[in-house]
Amino acid sequence: MSSKLFLGHRLRRLRRDHGLSQTDMAASLAISPSYLNHLERNQRPVTAALLLKLAEQYEVDVRSFASGGGHRTGPDELAEIFADNLLADLGVPRYELSELANNSPAVADAIARLYGALKEANREGGVAAGGDVRALVTPENWVREHIQQHRNHYPALEEAAETLGGALSDPLSMAEPMRRRLKDAWGISARVVPQAELGNVTQLYDPDARKFLISSQLKLENRTFALAYQLSLVEFGPILDRMVAEAAPPDQGIAQLLHMSLANYAAGAIMMPYGRFLKACEEMHYSIDRLCGEFGANVEQVAHRFTTLSRPGQRGVPFFMLRVDPAGNISKRYAGDQFPFSRFGGTCPRWNLHAAFQAAGQVVTQLIETPDGHRYFTVARTIERPVKTDLAGGLLAIGLGCDIAHAHKLHCAEGYDLDRAPVTPVGPACAICPRIDCAQRATAPAGRMLAVDRSKKTISPYPFVAG
Structure with a gap:
């Protein structure tokens, strides 16, 4: 990392996320508004002392803030895009990609979204003439990008789930307390039924009959998660609706998938309430098997919670x-x-x-x-x-x-x-890996001059000129 950190765009985004003027943020950091203005315009580097003040005042992770946090499109992602055969001949230098990622992060995100849509279109055979290009933005990719922009952490859901999960905690199993909560608080009866009764679904809520049906083929941990999921839908409905509305998905299908993904997040947080789970992680040294036993969860649920x-x-x-x-x-x-x-x-x-x-x-x-x-x-x-x-x-x-x-x-x-x-x-x-001597390289590096010599064969099938 360079000894000088020019983080103007991140400072500006942090300030706007908190709804602050330059004067307000400058006062909180004990610096002048003009100095903050210079910092945001990358005319001054961010010092280590200022990073510590940011960490104290706004609870930012110093390393993540200094490196971009991995939740916006960075130079590496742009390099991957511009290494594509469609764009490789442009020879866009790395420093231009860094400037774009740092100074225009929203534009970089837009390029990444378009590229992701193009790759999806190629897999699906393209879009018919006159079709809506928004259809190229697959629901899965849109939701995944949205979740990663939040670093897969949602404070509002965590707080609500921690309160509810703590109240339902049971050393034997949370399944029975959650089943009772659904019945007593919401009038919803939950029961396990043969898979044949559900067809091709594994869980089903019937709002008219107020019944929640769970497939007998689900493993015990997944049955518990199913109860937590249904509970999150009814307990946190207003929170989930607000979060989806604020995300502004491009269509109803994506909105439904985002709602389901957030409810899944909440279900995991109910089963593994934040404070208790973190404490157990530290005491058990992040042993997945021990944590599975402690919280009645499976490997994937614990890994996701990490x-x-x-x-x-x-x-x-x-x-x-x-x-x-x-x-x-x-x-x-x-x-x-x-x-x-x-x-x-x-x-x-x-x-x-x-x-x-x-x-x-x-x-x-x-x-x-x-x-x-x-x-x-x-x-x-x-x-x-x-x-x-x-x-x-x-x-x-x-x-x-x-x-x-x-x-x-x-x-x-x-x-x-x-x-x-x-x-x-x-x-x-x-296609963008800079390692030269890799015997497992599967394709030639885009935008690089190959160094193939017919008189010899190298370890890598695609040797190239470094630099």
Whole structure:
């Protein structure tokens, strides 16, 4: 990182997010409005002392603020976009992409959204002439981007869920207290029924009959989560409606998916109330199996909850998380802080996430290093799908990781010599990865001059000129 930090756009966004004038923010930081104006226009660098004041006054995470927090489109994401064959011939230099990301973050986000829509259109065969181009923005991608812009943390839901979850806490199981709450407070009866009665759904609420039906094929932890989900819909309805309205989704389908995603978030927060869960994480050194037992949750629920622990003053280890199937399709991608992998592509083949499928039921650990020199401790393990059917059988894999600076807090890193353990160099999508000698490179790097010599063969199938 450069010794000088020009963070004008982040300061300006922070000020606007808090509804402050330059005069108001300057007063809170004990600096002059003119100095703040210079900072916002990148005419002065942000000092370490000022970063500490920002952390104190506005409860920002210093590292995340200085690095952009990983929740807006940054230079790496733009580099991935402009490395596409459609744009690679333009040769847009890195410094221009950095200027765009830093000085016009909303424009950078718009470019990323358009590019994501274009990739989706290519997969789906394009859009018919005269079609609405908004249809290219898939619901899944829109919701995922919205959640990541909030760093997968929603204070209003956390506060409400912590109060409710604390009141329903039971050392045996939260399922029965939640079932009683649905019945006593909302007149909703919940029961488990054979899957045949539900057809192709696993849970169903009938508002006319005030009945909530849960498939008998759901595992116990998923039944508990289903109750928590239904409870969040009725308990937090006004909060969820307001959050969806403020997000302004482009169509009703995306609005419904966002509402469901937020209700899922709330369900996890009910089952694992923030304060108690964080305390247990620290006491149990983030042991997923022990936390599953403590909260009656499954591996995926606990792993997802890890990525939400960003409450100011009570932050947990900032994890990132991926969920993939054996074919490499990514169905979840969340991060409590920075995310070291490609935003649009898949994962690096050198990260052993897929090795979990060859070691089903075991924990696979690895130290990785990204091209910028950051090191991460990662964990991969398989999980079973919530419902086993002929069409939806098989395993999924969960990948978790955090900066190596936090690895000493983790149960699965105990006994690891973090200073001497082998480190695997990884990168983003192959098309933008700067690593030259990689035997697993799957495609030539866009915008780079190949260094192929017919008289010899190199380790990498696509050697290229550095720089």
